[in-house]
Amino acid sequence: MSANNLSPIGHVILGMLSLGIRTGYDIKQSVDRSTRFFLAASYGQIYPELKKLEDAGLIRGEDDPQGGRQRRAYDLTAEGRAVLDGWLADTDVSTYELRDLALLKLFFSDAARPDQRAALARAAAERHERMLAALEEVEAWVGDVPDPGMRFEVLKFGLDCHRWYVQRFKQMEQDLKEDR
Amino acid sequence: MSANNLSPIGHVILGMLSLGIRTGYDIKQSVDRSTRFFLAASYGQIYPELKKLEDAGLIRGEDDPQGGRQRRAYDLTAEGRAVLDGWLADTDVSTYELRDLALLKLFFSDAARPDQRAALARAAAERHERMLAALEEVEAWVGDVPDPGMRFEVLKFGLDCHRWYVQRFKQMEQDLKEDR
DNA sequence: ACTTCCATGTAAGTAGTTACATGATTGC
DNA sequence: GCAATCATGTAACTACTTACATGGAAGT
Numbered sequence A, B: 001m002s003a004n005n006l007s008p009i010g011h012v013i014l015g016m017l018s019l020g021i022r023t024g025y026d027i028k029q030s031v032d033r034s035t036r037f038f039l040a041a042s043y044g045q046i047y048p049e050l051k052k053l054e055d056a057g058l059i060r061g062e063d064d065p066q067g068g069r070q071r072r073a074y075d076l077t078a079e080g081r082a083v084l085d086g087w088l089a090d091t092d093v094s095t096y097e098l099r100d101l102a103l104l105k106l107f108f109s110d111a112a113r114p115d116q117r118a119a120l121a122r123a124a125a126e127r128h129e130r131m132l133a134a135l136e137e138v139e140a141w142v143g144d145v146p147d148p149g150m151r152f153e154v155l156k157f158g159l160d161c162h163r164w165y166v167q168r169f170k171q172m173e174q175d176l177k178e179d180r
Numbered sequence C: 001a002c003t004t005c006c007a008t009g010t011a012a013g014t015a016g017t018t019a020c021a022t023g024a025t026t027g028c
Numbered sequence D: 001g002c003a004a005t006c007a008t009g010t011a012a013c014t015a016c017t018t019a020c021a022t023g024g025a026a027g028t
Helices: A008-018 A024-033 A043-055 A078-089 A101-107 A114-142 A149-178 B008-018 B024-033 B043-055 B078-089 B101-107 B114-142 B149-178
Strands: A059-063 A072-076 A096-100 B059-063 B072-076 B096-100
Touching: A008 A024, A008 A043, A008 A059, A008 A072, A008 A078, A008 B101, A024 A043, A043 A059, A072 A078, A078 B114, A096 A101, A096 B114, A101 A114, A101 B008, A101 B149, A114 A149, A114 B078, A114 B096, A149 B101, A149 B149, B008 B024, B008 B043, B008 B059, B008 B072, B008 B078, B024 B043, B043 B059, B043 B072, B072 B078, B096 B101, B101 B114, B114 B149
Parallel strands: none
Antiparallel strands: A059 A072, A096 B096, B059 B072
16 A cells, blocks of 8 residues: 555645645646746646546545536545655655756856856846746735645745845856956 | 757757767766756667767767777767857756755645654755765866866856755754744 | 676657647636 | 636657667776
């Protein structure tokens, strides 16, 4: 039981259901406002995964149309809850994967002109300013939620992280402007 | 010309060739010591991409066996150099994609016991200590290279970044230990 | 002799994105 | 009436990983 061969998306779904989010559509909305900053998910992953989890008995779905509009709402089963708890109790957090075109370009930018290098660092700083703005929108939006708990802790982590990136890329920009 | 529909891996290859690295094997070695921290690449991507780039005329390959051991060495063509320069001159650095299981678990960990939450933050801090150690190895190894330029700047950025992560995850661990 | 490293490549599988199709409801 | 939103789903594609096959060279 609870052999953890579930994909990250599977765990996202279990987690979202544990927060009371019940449909594929709502899961996608929530992901786009929260986990996408550290784990994205598309409809093409979510809907097939919901079926898979139901087949595995980790979630239970029932048709729940709103008027004539079709809708399927899901709930965690006891097994699903156990799998989620087991996953959270496991401190294996080795997966940290980054794909960053700014660092890649900067890495190879000895071949570019000095002003181009500084422009890349500047563009990277602006990128994180935009991410910061997106997170600050979430922050304002979250103000209402009663006791956001760990979700809020992770949001604060994200805000601090992107603030660090902005400051560090700006520093790099200055450094690149100074020497030659 | 230089319509930039090249994959990130294509640009990694052009960049590595611009640094004087000439074979698929050496590209893989270099990637594993450098860009993998912000852009990974496997043999299954590198070798087919080398063929694609040669067909497109951006690189030129020649058989260059060492003794009886087969080997194919590549060089940038003028077009390849132009594509690389154009890519570096373009300040579009919008791609920043993160997959982080630590933040994902922490996000959903209201469902877990307080000590488990702190353990997750601790495990994340340790993860970045390991990454830091890996980067410090690279740093020692790079000491020899004459004027490592932007490669060194990006390495320093990575060191600072993971130091920040270690400190911030430790702070989170303490915060989680304190309240309740 | 054995192991590690140099070196190239591919097949099969998994993961993920994008774009589309469909249709009801709500708000202007 | 029209646009936006709610809602589900899939097909086609692209990307990526893993594991394997092959074999020479170098070091111990």
